Amino acid sequence: MAVVSPFRDPAPARLAFAVWGAGLAAYVVAVTGRTSLGVAGLQAVDRFEISAATLSLFSVVQLAVYAAAQIPVGLLLDRIGSRRLIATGAMVLAAGQLMLAVVDTLPMALAARVLVGVGDATAFVSVLRLVPAWFPSRRVPVLTQMTGIVGSTGQIISAVPFMAVLLRFGWTPAFVSLAALGVFMGIVAAIVVRDRPRLPAPAPARESVQPVGTGAEVPPAAVPARREKVSLRAVMGEPGTWLGFFTHFVSLFPTNTFVLLWGVPFLTAGQGRSAQEASVFLTVSALAGVVMGPVAGELQARHPLRRSWLVLGAAAFAIGAWTMVLVPTTPRPTWQLVVLVLALTSTATASNVGFDFARTFVPPARLGTATGVVNVGGFVASLISIYLVGLVLDLVRPDGHYVLDDFRAAFAAQGVVWVIGLTGLLTARHATRRRMAEGGVVVPPVREVIARMRNHHREG
Numbered sequence: 001m002a003v004v005s006p007f008r009d010p011a012p013a014r015l016a017f018a019v020w021g022a023g024l025a026a027y028v029v030a031v032t033g034r035t036s037l038g039v040a041g042l043q044a045v046d047r048f049e050i051s052a053a054t055l056s057l058f059s060v061v062q063l064a065v066y067a068a069a070q071i072p073v074g075l076l077l078d079r080i081g082s083r084r085l086i087a088t089g090a091m092v093l094a095a096g097q098l099m100l101a102v103v104d105t106l107p108m109a110l111a112a113r114v115l116v117g118v119g120d121a122t123a124f125v126s127v128l129r130l131v132p133a134w135f136p137s138r139r140v141p142v143l144t145q146m147t148g149i150v151g152s153t154g155q156i157i158s159a160v161p162f163m164a165v166l167l168r169f170g171w172t173p174a175f176v177s178l179a180a181l182g183v184f185m186g187i188v189a190a191i192v193v194r195d196r197p198r199l200p201a202p203a204p205a206r207e208s209v210q211p212v213g214t215g216a217e218v219p220p221a222a223v224p225a226r227r228e229k230v231s232l233r234a235v236m237g238e239p240g241t242w243l244g245f246f247t248h249f250v251s252l253f254p255t256n257t258f259v260l261l262w263g264v265p266f267l268t269a270g271q272g273r274s275a276q277e278a279s280v281f282l283t284v285s286a287l288a289g290v291v292m293g294p295v296a297g298e299l300q301a302r303h304p305l306r307r308s309w310l311v312l313g314a315a316a317f318a319i320g321a322w323t324m325v326l327v328p329t330t331p332r333p334t335w336q337l338v339v340l341v342l343a344l345t346s347t348a349t350a351s352n353v354g355f356d357f358a359r360t361f362v363p364p365a366r367l368g369t370a371t372g373v374v375n376v377g378g379f380v381a382s383l384i385s386i387y388l389v390g391l392v393l394d395l396v397r398p399d400g401h402y403v404l405d406d407f408r409a410a411f412a413a414q415g416v417v418w419v420i421g422l423t424g425l426l427t428a429r430h431a432t433r434r435r436m437a438e439g440g441v442v443v444p445p446v447r448e449v450i451a452r453m454r455n456h457h458r459e460g
């Protein structure tokens with residue numbers, strides 16, 4: 001039997017990056033589609049003769065469709081693999097954009113947006129599935145972080161070139177271009193993406209998972225060659241799935257609530273900043289992600305038994321930053337708002353740790369489904385949080401002319417989501433550690449680790 005060194009990467013790196021890159025490009029186009037209506041808001045209000053409040057219905061429908069599609073998409077991913085799902089999803093997304101390009105009634109536009117949401121829902125989880133299949137596990141945390149960060153650049157495509165086409169040529173050509181981009185990326189994905197390397201790799205035992213603890217290089221062998229029907233019950237019965245779910249839940253909503261809907265109104269109407277200044281704050285946040293993502297990925301790879309610290313640390317940072325900004329009754333200085341957006345970037349970064357939990361606690365045959373379940377967490381929490389902030393704003397200022405005090409009350413409502421998320425996270429962490437202990441992996445208490453480090457320092 002051929003022996004494959006655990007320190008050798010059997011998949012040619014160039015091919016691995018080409019496969020990941022093609023999938024990633026499709027995800028970037030999905031994020032462009034997701035954010036395109038946000039930048040075309042004013043034109044949408046004119047075209048469909050709707051109010052700004054009805055416009056926000058598009059965001060809610062889209063988030064809800066995305067979240068609802070995650071589990072079916074995850075099950076499908078385990079059945080048909082990343083290549084077919086990315087290609088099909090890109091075509092569905094393109095069909096939605098084409099429909100949006102030509103319709104002029106609200107119900108048809110919402111139906112088009114449902115298609116965009118379904119297509120979008122396939123991209124991220126499918127690309128994430130390629131990472132452990134093509135790369136050694138030591139590299140997976142950083143590449144998972146990079147997938148999220150590079151995908152976010154789709155927002156820049158909708159804010160700059162898409163916006164330029166919209167302003168120069170109008171609604172239909174702008175959305176037809178997005179549809180064409182979707183078709184193109186679907187074809188590229190079908191040609192370039194492969195679900196797993198063809199090179200020989202030791203077949204993993206059916207129940208084996210990517211290793212936790214050593215950080216050692218292992219050959220990419222995480223996609224079983226034979227696909228079986230995956231039981232959702234088996235995925236849900238794994239405490240590691242819930243650890244991932246609540247990690248994503250508690251970490252993604254602070255960023256989404258701010259970036260997708262309420263951040264710009266808060267910075268302009270609440271903090272008295274101009275729209276240009278608000279977009280600078282959002283750009284600072286996007287750029288900070290480029291630094292935080294790889295650093296977090298490296299820490300995850302080096303200290304796999306301490307990944308929940310990253311999540312709890314980011315949550316503490318965000319809660320602290322919001323407290324600093326919301327307790328005073330006056331607009332905050334620039335440095336405090338910068339600290340706030342950096343804290344929100346740190347939670348978006350921490351949300352990807354949820355996928356790493358799924359990878360290391362759920363067997364490869366069920367990883368697509370588990371990734372879908374984890375992804376539901378962040379989007380359900382985002383829906384709850386976006387709704388709660390809007391609800392409080394409506395209660396305290398029904399006329400819609402919001403001032404700082406209204407935002408102080410509204411953003412404080414996020415506390416409810418934090419309590420639910422942190423309780424779920426700590427409960428799931430406890431259950432996961434118990435399961436690990438049954439398998440012989442004991443996570444030493446922090447006290448013990450500090451004492452050991454002190455002794456080591458003294459002896460050294």
Ligand SMILES: N[C@@H](Cc1c[nH]cn1)C(=O)NCC(=O)O
Nearest residue numbers: 124148149152289348349351352
């Ligand atoms: N965790 C995010 C991706 C992200 C954003 N910033 C850093 N990473 C996520 O789960 N995204 C899902 C999606 O479909 O975009």
